[in-house]
Amino acid sequence: MVTAASQRPIPPDIVVRAPDCPNPAQAALLIDKPNGPTSHDVVHRVRRHFGGCKTGHAGTLDPLATGLLVLLLGRATKLQDAFMHLGKTYRGTLRLGATTPTYDREQPEDATYPWQHISDSDLKAATAQFKGTITQRPPMYSAVRVKGERLYKKARRGETAVRPPRHVTIDTFDILHREGRDVTFEVVCSKGTYIRSLADDLGRALDSGAYLTALRRTHIGSYAVDTAWSLDALLRTCPSPSTDSSS
Missing domain, CATH: 3.30.2350.10 (Pseudouridine synthase)
Incomplete structure (x- = not known):
């Protein structure tokens, strides 16, 4: 059994809320998932946007459900258990x-x-x-x-x-x-x-x-959907690596 005391602590500075853009090397990105796509669909779109960086999530939402989805980018994927065990x-x-x-x-x-x-x-x-x-x-x-x-x-x-x-x-x-x-x-x-x-x-x-x-x-846990990025706004606002290299 994994206890709260044994969980890897979540560094506050890696949690990314709107309107800040994430560092694909390490970020816990708060997303407001829309109705329709699966959690895996959201992961796939964000991974592709940020140049194929390692991306996972910390708790599935059904396709018809909306709301807070924590995406873990880069080294932050090691924190999956810590986020998963939050209420x-x-x-x-x-x-x-x-x-x-x-x-x-x-x-x-x-x-x-x-x-x-x-x-x-x-x-x-x-x-x-x-x-x-x-x-x-x-x-x-x-x-x-x-x-x-x-x-x-x-x-x-x-x-x-x-x-x-x-x-x-x-x-x-x-x-x-x-x-x-x-x-x-x-x-x-x-x-x-x-x-x-x-x-x-x-x-x-x-x-x-x-x-x-x-x-x-x-x-x-204490992370609220009110501070999360909408998926479309994130992809529209935050530059991808290809955008950076062409500017």
């Missing part, structure tokens, strides 16, 4: 009364359930069940490997697999707003938490169904 904060919206195979809106609803019986107090009581250390199973549509193969590849073939449970910690699970079936919430949690699974489990706890319709990561 995460998410704001999202779930829809009651239905489920989807992916636990989010990426695929159409595959089953519907009554939801009108769910009161605001029912919601509050149900979320309380998920606070603390809980056992969670990843969605079938996820990048978790089982017997050497990504689960999503099995799911696309219509197969199922025994998904290994994992222990995650939910520090807070607060309901912020409700409008009919749609519930806006905030979660502060440990690394490795699947918010899609949390939504699905909450629906079951309410004798109904639920799936994510929106998700945004607002914080990783």
Whole structure:
């Protein structure tokens, strides 16, 4: 088990926020990931822009999710574990009364359930069940490997697999707003938490169904998305090595 005390410390001067441009030799770059691209897509675009420098990230966001993604450039890739072990904060919206195979809106609803019986107090009581250390199973549509193969590849073939449970910690699970079936919430949690699974489990706890319709990561530890670069602005503003050499 890796403890916080054993983590490599994060030097404050390598963390790059907008409007500062990163040094590709060593930077932890805060990016506000847009809806659509995968985390790997973002890594690929930034790596290519900065001349093929070594680039990784410190925690995946699903394609439909937006928000804070920490990209690690050059020597900063050695700090991946330190960033990965920081807590995460998410704001999202779930829809009651239905489920989807992916636990989010990426695929159409595959089953519907009554939801009108769910009161605001029912919601509050149900979320309380998920606070603390809980056992969670990843969605079938996820990048978790089982017997050497990504689960999503099995799911696309219509197969199922025994998904290994994992222990995650939910520090807070607060309901912020409700409008009919749609519930806006905030979660502060440990690394490795699947918010899609949390939504699905909450629906079951309410004798109904639920799936994510929106998700945004607002914080990783003390690092906030409000200070991050948008991907397009970064690529438009910060020069690439080829630009530097031609000027």
